[in-house]
Amino acid sequence: MPRVTATCLLAGLLAGSFAVAPLARGHATYNLSGAGSGIGGSTNGADGTPADGTALWTNGPAEGYTGALPVMWYCGLHDPTQVRTIQTGLAPNPPSGSLLAQVTSYNAGTDPDYAVDRVLAVGGLSWSDPSNGDQGWGHGLDYGLIHLTPLDGTGVLAQGPVKLTVTLADDPTDGVAVRLAYALYAGWDTGTTGLRHQTFTTSPSPVDDPLGASGLTLLDYAIAPAPGATLSRTYDVDVSHQGKYTLFVGALGGVAGQYQLTAGVFPAGTALNAQLQECQANLSDAQTALAAKTADADADGVPDERDRCSQTQFCATFPVGTKRDKKICRQADWENDEPSMKPKQADCIVDKRAGVCAAAS
DSSP: OOEEOOTTOOHHHHHHHHTTOOOOSOOEEEBOTTBOSSGGGBOTTTTTOOOSTTSOBBTBOOTTOOOSSOOSEEEEEOSSSEEEEEOOOOTTOOOTTSHHHHHHHHHHHHOTTSOTTOOOEEOTTSSOBGGGTTBEEGGGOEEEEEEEOSOSTTTTTTTSOEEEEEEEEEOGGGSOOOEEEEEEEESOOOOSOOOSSSEEOOSSOOOSSGGGOSSOEEEEEEEOSSTTOOEEEEEEOOGGGTTEEEEEEEEETTOOEEEEEEEEEEETTSHHHHHHHHHHHHHHHHHHHHHHHHOOTTOSSSOGGGOSSTTOOOGGGSOOSSHHHHHHHHHHOSTTOOOSSOTTTSSEEEETTTTEEEEOO
């Protein structure tokens, strides 16, 4: 699936573009299975299990997921323009009506032992551990499902082709700046052999069907350039994937911490897409302007726009294997722009007294 790298797409642009998105159908839900002692009520290596229908979901089970890899959250996108944010709970008073409020309510009504401030956090060696050959560890990752459904003219594709945007950001509420990374896969795990307690291959890149999973095809991966930096990329939606995507979230640098994930869809012809295209056009223009600034047709080391003698060569091209050659080179070296040919053959002649270049007669 083709990828558009939205390096100039800011979180504010995303928020503004999706602010009026209809949320008529669909849901997002957290898997609370495995909650216990540990960070935010999670048990390392146990959160998100079991992954099947017996799991404790806050807002109903993930639709149709039967794989063995544990998933911590499900994000359903069911309209042509829709956005959802999966993030840490803000106990004790999350926004009313939010998924976070549902988590708190579910936990309090189902089993008070479950943490009411469920957090989404990843291990600092989940993407890269020097002692593990710069590979990651599956038990430090978070796993999430993104689902575009129904993928037809009555649902996500009601306005034609759509794009999927994934934005992964550091969660500032924990006071830790995490260097995040993610791998986006087409499909969901459909096997029974997936196991997170093993190496997660990241170097030189993630692979298909990681951790013993089945049915996962790597589409893209991204690594934040620095701790606390946000990753945001936009993808064309390929209907052959049935609208199913799996996201692995990890961290580098040995620093564990919380994250926020926003997933959204928008018609390919919307204003947001136009802004992306404008961004790419501006980048192309900048590259063209840079090429013009640095063009050097005669390879004399002086850009064409400042070259007072075109079609001349830099003195360094003269042979210097003999004393005679060295003398010729020294005589020709005038601002690195002296014609390499004899005056009668040159396109221009340097007037050293006036410091100008005149056309050859």
